[in-house]
Amino acid sequence: MSQVLAEKSLLGSMLTENHLIMDSGLKAEFFESHIHGTIYSAMRELAGANRAADYITLLTIREPASLGGANYLAELKSFAHPARFDEYKEILIGKWKEAEKTRLLQLAQQDNWSLSEIQHSFDALQDENTAGVETSLRNELVAQFERPFKPMDENTGTATGLAALDQILNGFQDSEFIIVAARPSMGKTDTLNHFALSAGRAGHLPIIFSLEMSKKSMIDRLIAATAGYSRLRMRDPYRLFTDKQKDAWSITMSRLDDLNIQIDDRSALKVSQIKAKARKIIKGHPDKRPIIFIDYLQIIRPEGNPVNQNQIIGQISADLKNMAKEFNCPVVVLSQLSRAVEHRPDKRPLMSDLRDSGNIEQDADVVAFLYREDYYKKETMPSDELEIDVVKHRNGPTGRISVKYIKETGKLSDIERSARRGSGTG
DSSP, X not given: OOHHHHHHHHHHHHHHSTHHHHHTOOOGGGXXXXXXXXXXXXXXXXXXXXXXXXXXXXXXXXXXXXXXOHHHHHHGGXXXXXXXXXXXXXXXXXXXXXXXXHHHHHHHHHHTOOHHHHHHHHHHHHTGGGTTOOOOSHHHHHHTTTGGGSOOOSOOSBOOXXXXXXXXXXXXXXXXXXXXXXXXXXXXXXXXXXXXXXXXXXXXXXXXXXXXXXXXXXXXXXXXXXXXXXXXXXXXXXXXXXXXXXXXXXXXXXXXXXXXXXXEOOSSOBHHHHHHHHHHHHHHOTTSXXXXXXXXXXXXXXXXXXXXXXXXXXXXXHHHHXXXXXXTSOEEEEEEBOGGGGGSSSOXXXXXXXXXXXXXXXXXXXXXXXXXXXXXXXXXXXXXXXXXXXXXXXXXXXXXXXXEEETTTTEEEEOOOOOEESSOOO
């Protein structure tokens, strides 16, 4: 993509989604086109004054000619591509830095700079887009001054809705990348929905990216889990619901609506597209603490042209971890396990079963496996027990717990508290 087209797309995206203006961290001088730099400066001026930046407001604070003309400005929105905003931003910054390197080397030759002066100027250039990053500990230390003298919050993370799991994890922590992995039909999606419902009840903002299942199917599952409806009856509530269930329907709808759950069911998304949508949702709910759920990792599309599946998963895994840090919220991702599980006498998953694992084990802060004994032992009585085995917990203990899982409704709940195991796995 040409520099000019990348700049047009960035400006068009910012006109479409104004929150990107201040979030971008760009400077007017990064734009190769002087007109584009002027447009961006005008956008920042409006955003800084808490005013909308659009075709009309821009023309009220700048002469049309300085913005390329009214028609040029109006056409920018047609170049908008918010899902690729971060990618195009990196193109812009990268090309500006290359041009700056050339300029600095010419200046160094002209003025006979010393090696240390050249190195200093290059270091400053490398740090150009990170100048606003706070590195001092002072503010953090002041905020923690009274920590030993005040009772700690019972749960500092986003509650999982399972007391035994919260005892191990202390809830899902901000900036953590959490993997929940299992073989098919173990209850992964129902577990994700349970976490989303629990987060919503706690007043958070659950954002679900359902890459495999449609929004309608996800909503049906959420309704069933919320009210305890059989999913078989949910296929035709008019014929199959009892009068009592029908009477509770409107209450269930209202309860679910109050949870503010967001679902994006587009398939084959890239991490950059997930980030763009999540960023927009988060900006629209500034008073809510977000938590992002993705179903599931192996069907996220890679950026660029990775060589093999291992490299693809490794890149996606690293990008998801970076997203958790950037948004400072938990990112909970479902993952498939390899068929190796099926060939062992003990079918409980191992870390080596993470399918096309790439860097998952390295990048994830938490890895938890789901397992149902009755799935493999068909001859035994059906059981409502689901095991959640936390095999990696970077910042705390690991452990295996059992929860109650009603497959007919998709509902999870605590049945017992189990002992912790180990002391963390780096």
